[in-house]
Amino acid sequence: MKTPHRFFPHTLNPRSLALLLALLLGLLFVETALAGPLQLQAAFDNDTIYSEQPAPHYLEVLVTASQQTNTLRKRLPLNLALVIDTSGSMRDENKLVSVKQAAIALVNRLQPEDRLAIISYNTEAKVVLPSSPVRMEQEARWLIQSLRADGGTNLGAGLIEGYHQLREFASPRTINRVLLLSDGKANVGITSSAELSRMVLQEADAGTSLSTFGVGLDFNEDLMAALSESGRGMYYFIDRPESMKTILAREFNSVERLVVADIQVTITLAPDLRIEQVFANTFAVNGNTISVRFGDLAAGERRRMQIRFQPSRRGPGAVNKAAVVQASYRTPGGGGSGTLSRSIGLAYIKSQQAIAENMDKEVVERSAVFEANFARKEAAQAYDRGEKKQADSILNRVKKKLEGLAASSSRVQQEVSEMEDYQKGLEEPLPARERALEQKRVKYKSQAIEGC
Template identity: 30%
Template sequence: MKQIINNYSKCIIIVAIMLIGSMAWAGSLKKTELVCRLKTDRDIFIAGEPQNIVLKVSLDAPAAPADISRPAVNLALVLDRSGSMNGTKIDQAKAAALETLNRLGMQDIFSLVTYDTTIQTIVPARHPSSVQEIIHTIRQIRTGGSTALFGGVSQGAAEIRKNLENEYVHRIVLLSDGLANVGPSTPEDLGRMGAALIKENISVTTVGVGVDYNEDLMARLSQKSDGNTYFVESEYDLPAIFAAELGDVLNVVAKNVKVIITLSDNITPVGIIGREGRIRGNRIELSMNQLYGGQEKYALVEVRLPASKSGSKQTIARADVYYENPFTQKQAQSTGTSQVKFSNNPKQVAESANIDVVREYERNLNAMAQEKAIEFSDKGQKKEAVAELKKSAVKLKAAGARYQDEELLEEAKAIENQARQIEAEGMSKKSRKVLRTQSFQMKNQQLLKKE
């Protein structure tokens, strides 16, 4: 009888331990869920007149929990080895590849493609088990030839596709220091490739080195595939940039993100600010391939409100976010709503401003001004380019002063400096790359890393 009681007690203890473990696991999984928030540029709007307002749909991605294994990565590096990469550039590119390899785990997939006039897969897609063999292969890379960039990315995608059906985070990292001059070579060509790759859940991050690569091409490829983009003036920064990019890729907490914003019946959409998306009646649809832990991604939408009575309330919109949780490999959903009030008191309206929404709205408008300045400069209209930047600086400074926001004031100073530099020297290769990269990073909410 005593033995039976002892066995029964052991069973109770085992079950209790299992339950505690299950609860802890469930608690950890709860920490991986996205939070969707909706805010407008102010909480109270003036009554009695129709008006346009800005709606910010934020996706707050939690930090990846330390007690759950991270999602495995399927990574292809595509390195330019054309003649212009000779010397320290190729040495630092190889160091960056080695840095990347050292940070991967045995559950990950690694491949390496190099290109000049021809394309070569020097490390076919594989788990990084024979590290010394891969290191030796990387160190043997030599330069020479032209720049078959399109073919290099295509081959990198082919290596990714070997494991496409499995539950990996798929990413191509492309490095180039020159103009694509073998095969398809326009921004439109690479944009179409990026749009095709994102349909396979493959994102492309582009790293441009020096001042002779085509930033339009690189940015378009990243934009269409929902990757990151970097301008690296000095090749000595390559290992750090690759490490920062891998930090993002190894920290994915949501995949295949779809956002559907449904406006209330009497509210009409005006436009999407800074992002691509679709407007269908009173529905706005956007997508993002991946979100990284601890990051906020957002979409800004301008909508028009009808005239409303003072003291009344209005539900603006509901946002439904659908995504794949890479820790559970299951579909998940998050929802947020937004409601505003109306008043005849201008002071009350002014004091209800949400500075975080205003700030991101102004910064996105500045990003679009940077793009416009590039267009003017490309047409030989330097005065117009400078005027566009100065006008944006004035708006940023005014908003910064109105809301006493240091971030907007600092950004106004930066854009003023850019305008003065272009006014004095014209649009140099470097300044054009800086403007293009900053604009992309702002609109994509890429975590800005020092280059």
């Protein structure tokens, strides 16, 4: 008779059995931790510091939504509001035509349990389609096609009506989101960025998120980015109207695959580590504690941020909790909430050679990417203010900082090269449209680098 395969040895002494059980429990714990909806990682660019003359260092924090979690459950019903700018400028370059095509493509992807509201706004807001089940999709397509462009840009009124339409049908068992599409600046009604952001944040706290789509070259990118951050959604820059359909489809994919919501991360550095710069879109600093809002994440999506800090001079020795990182989140669909935490240490040593050998090359390279993009954005803002010398000064300072790294990293070389190209471009007398396009691309890349 064939002997059955045995996983365990024929005999196990009590000590071996205890070790095996501990190993199996450990594997079970790892599997459970990895199976959660959100993973949290934190790492220093180097966990050793030269005690004699400490140089600035970087801490990187990464949150990643699980790829598997979303496959275990049916997609939640969507409760969406399309808020579409129909001001006069939307006639230019077929912007409204492209937006309508993209909106109809979105309607075609909705399922019977979903709801959709359509609001147009110019000088005033108009409810084109009250929040309705998707069985009304034929009417929705016809109403979208009927939109015409004229008048001013009362963005605030459009948002207020969009939230109003969703509120009656919003619940923990639905994904509630407003999609705001605009090509201009808020010039009628509520025009204050701070006031609009407060309204959006209040709605996000109540469970309705917001994603913004800036179309063309005339919209206020600072406002659209700020609103998406307050609304815990995404911000998209659409430089070519014909790409609107693809980008709106990308947003729809994220919404229907939502895994975690309202992600908030708190990082506390040891007192000897002085914060110099935070590379994140939405954050607050209180002493040595940084609070970062990462918003919502779909399956497989991630958000990354870094902190540059200056260690104080001190003797050799370990700092066990140099950084304590905590993350909180909610699970869409009434699945509750969760928290994660991680603490990592540093060691002050006297050996510069050991420090050089201990460097995390990938974190260092990404720190160069953050530095370069932040510098380009600052330079772009300075140039927009007419401060050309200040823009040059910002770029020169950061290029000099990255020169040493560029010698050994092709990725850093690329960042330095792009900075040089941008700086040379500022010297050239470009047509107004080309200049506006370049400035918006630079600012948008800085905003989007968080998801790298």
